[in-house]
Amino acid sequence: MARIELDHLAHSYAPDAPDPAWALRPIDMVWEDGGTYALLGPSGCGKSTMLNIISGLLRPSQGRVLFDGRDVTALDTGRRNIAQVFQVPVIYTSMTVAQNLAFPLVCRKVAPAIIRRRVGDIAERLGLAPHLQRSAVGLTADHKQLVSLGRGLVREDVSAILLDEPLTVIDPQMKFELRKILKQINEEFGITMVLVTHDQNEAMTFARTVVVMNHGEVVQAGTPQDLFEHPATTHVGYFIGSPAMNFVEARLEGGMVRAPALGLARAAPAGLAGGDLALGFRPEHLAPDGPGQRVGGRVTRIWFEGLEEVAEIARDDATFRARVPSGMFRTGDDATLALPDDRLLVYREGRLVV
Amino acid sequence: MYRQKYLFLTPGLIALVAIILFPLLFTIRVSFSGWDVYNPGLSWKGGQNFSRLMADSRYWAALGRLSVMAVGTVLIQYVLGFALALLVWRDVIARRFFRVLFLVPMMTTPVIMSVIWRTIFHESLGPLNPIIRGLGLPGVPWLSDPVWAFVAVMLVEIWQWTPFMFLLLLAGLLSLPSEPYLAARIDGAGPVRTFFSVTFPGLAAISVGAIVIRLIEASKILDTVYVMTSGGPGESTETASYYIYIRGLRDFQIGYSAALSIIYLVIMIVALTIIAKLLVRFLVRPAP
Numbered sequence: 292m293a294r295i296e297l298d299h300l301a302h303s304y305a306p307d308a309p310d311p312a313w314a315l316r317p318i319d320m321v322w323e324d325g326g327t328y329a330l331l332g333p334s335g336c337g338k339s340t341m342l343n344i345i346s347g348l349l350r351p352s353q354g355r356v357l358f359d360g361r362d363v364t365a366l367d368t369g370r371r372n373i374a375q376v377f378q379v380p381v382i383y384t385s386m387t388v389a390q391n392l393a394f395p396l397v398c399r400k401v402a403p404a405i406i407r408r409r410v411g412d413i414a415e416r417l418g419l420a421p422h423l424q425r426s427a428v429g430l431t432a433d434h435k436q437l438v439s440l441g442r443g444l445v446r447e448d449v450s451a452i453l454l455d456e457p458l459t460v461i462d463p464q465m466k467f468e469l470r471k472i473l474k475q476i477n478e479e480f481g482i483t484m485v486l487v488t489h490d491q492n493e494a495m496t497f498a499r500t501v502v503v504m505n506h507g508e509v510v511q512a513g514t515p516q517d518l519f520e521h522p523a524t525t526h527v528g529y530f531i532g533s534p535a536m537n538f539v540e541a542r543l544e545g546g547m548v549r550a551p552a553l554g555l556a557r558a559a560p561a562g563l564a565g566g567d568l569a570l571g572f573r574p575e576h577l578a579p580d581g582p583g584q585r586v587g588g589r590v591t592r593i594w595f596e597g598l599e600e601v602a603e604i605a606r607d608d609a610t611f612r613a614r615v616p617s618g619m620f621r622t623g624d625d626a627t628l629a630l631p632d633d634r635l636l637v638y639r640e641g642r643l644v645v
Numbered sequence: 646m647y648r649q650k651y652l653f654l655t656p657g658l659i660a661l662v663a664i665i666l667f668p669l670l671f672t673i674r675v676s677f678s679g680w681d682v683y684n685p686g687l688s689w690k691g692g693q694n695f696s697r698l699m700a701d702s703r704y705w706a707a708l709g710r711l712s713v714m715a716v717g718t719v720l721i722q723y724v725l726g727f728a729l730a731l732l733v734w735r736d737v738i739a740r741r742f743f744r745v746l747f748l749v750p751m752m753t754t755p756v757i758m759s760v761i762w763r764t765i766f767h768e769s770l771g772p773l774n775p776i777i778r779g780l781g782l783p784g785v786p787w788l789s790d791p792v793w794a795f796v797a798v799m800l801v802e803i804w805q806w807t808p809f810m811f812l813l814l815l816a817g818l819l820s821l822p823s824e825p826y827l828a829a830r831i832d833g834a835g836p837v838r839t840f841f842s843v844t845f846p847g848l849a850a851i852s853v854g855a856i857v858i859r860l861i862e863a864s865k866i867l868d869t870v871y872v873m874t875s876g877g878p879g880e881s882t883e884t885a886s887y888y889i890y891i892r893g894l895r896d897f898q899i900g901y902s903a904a905l906s907i908i909y910l911v912i913m914i915v916a917l918t919i920i921a922k923l924l925v926r927f928l929v930r931p932a933p
Contacts, residue, residue, distance in 0.1 A: 369833035
């Protein structure tokens with residue numbers, strides 16, 4: 292178990308090119324021992340690159356990786372004592388489940404008696420005990436993924452478990468089960484876990500800290516609550532939350548930031564320069580009535596979502612979405628909703644001002 | 646309902662009967678006849694050809710020789726082909742050049758190359774013995790000694806057909822997913838353990854296919870033997886197909902050679918089925 296530090300880490304797959312395309316831009320980050328982290332972002336944003344650098348499958352072009360303050364950048368992946376679970380379940384096809392689980396210990400020349408005990412314990416913990424003597428090839432996808440995870444857990448001193456979209460190929464029902472098992476294992480063993488995913492739901496429910504990435508950069512790192520209520524950029528606002536955050540063009544007028552298209556306004560923070568301004572608000576923060584400003588228009592579409600509905604409301608050229616109680620509006624209705632002042636955020640050049 | 650399906654099946658069935666079934670059935674009929682150079686035609690001799698065959702020790706010896714040669718060459722081809730494929734699998738210098746180079750022997754004509762090899766093996770005029778003597782070793786009676794002649798034929802077979810193994814195994818290697826290799830690295834496995842835990846099991850199915858295909862091909866060996874040794878010295882390199890060729894096309898005992906062919910076919914089908922099953926059991930099918 293270890294505290295992982297990324298020190299000025301950066302990576303390019305062609306570092307010698309005159310204008311290297313950075314898969315990962317310079318980054319400093321600390322992952323506390325025993326924490327749960329999620330790297331969230333679209334495909335190609337650099338999250339898998341970062342994971343492979345931490346596990347040692349990739350040597351970074353710049354910077355250092357530290358485990359508990361010890362520089363491991365040059366260390367081979369086997370000696371870093373990392374466990375990694377891949378998107379595709381990896382099993383050794385010629386071996387039984389027990390042999391699969393024992394493999395990392397056999398490679399490290401651990402005594403057979405200890406191996407037997409560890410394999411037994413972990414199989415019991417992961418619910419694989421009845422399958423131990425079966426061939427691993429015959430298992431279902433979720434059991435295979437548990438075997439992959441188990442190969443990480445059999446090492447008592449494993450530094451961290453890196454999960455590279457491990458739930459993508461799992462049935463929805465089993466996904467929930469596996470996620471639960473992962474969380475329990477984190478709590479029981481206190482192992483640092485880093486989950487790479489492009490599914491915001493998975494990230495928000497699994498991790499205490501979510502790191503949103505885009506174009507090789509960390510855009511925002513924070514608790515799920517933080518990301519939801521104060522997205523650092525418009526990109527995070529779009530990416531987190533369903534439906535996405537509403538943004539409307541705005542301009543600076545006499546100490547106020549105004550969005551004339553929707554008739555919204557809020558006091559400009561001191562020192563705000565002009566430029567590309569926008570006001571943003573969450574569909575969840577609109578209420579049928581209450582304090583704050585009124586915003587309205589004609590309902591053009593409705594999505595059913597159980598007890599609630601998402602209504603798309605248009606006014607002139609601008610549209611926004613609101614999460615409202617089911618049955619409140621019908622398509623074509625005129626709607627007016629209330630938005631508390633502190634829920635209206637100001638963005639300049641795509642970044643949160645206040 | 647689908648009665649017109651027979652209409653569509655007919656052309657295929659006719660071709661099947663004409664191409665596969667008819668020659669086979671005809672051969673079976675001929676094998677019960679006494680067709681030879683004096684009495685051509687489909688006479689009926691009952692099982693006489695087969696009882697003669699049972700007592701024909703030259704045929705059984707040729708079959709035994711063939712099994713040694715086929716199994717021996719194919720196993721060596723497999724090991725060499727695997728080694729060559731591993732050599733040019735990953736990023737090495739001039740990878741494409743070597744990949745093509747290793748395939749060259751397969752693209753040559755067996756008969757022509759056998760002539761070339763016969764010249765190379767020639768005891769007094771060929772280039773091989775002077776090289777061996779240059780190394781301080783005694784010259785080898787390549788084609789005049791029974792054991793060395795057998796070795797020489799095997800060498801040519803191995804030279805010619807190792808590229809086939811190489812090609813299939815390289816294709817197999819290139820199709821292996823990368824994740825198991827990453828996982829093996831993370832689990833702390835070294836190169837040897839990675840080979841036996843990931844690479845070899847990953848290629849088990851394709852290995853069985855390649856070995857069986859090569860065994861079928863190798864069992865038909867005729868041209869190399871014909872050109873290099875003509876089955877000699879004595880009968881020391883005579884294989885089953887070469888013996889059948891002698892009986893059928895040199896002695897014109899058509900009926901008898903048909904009987905030899907039929908028995909050869911039956912033995913091959915039984916033997917290859919058993920070999921394929923054993924290979925699948927030991928290589929492909931996972932542990933219980």
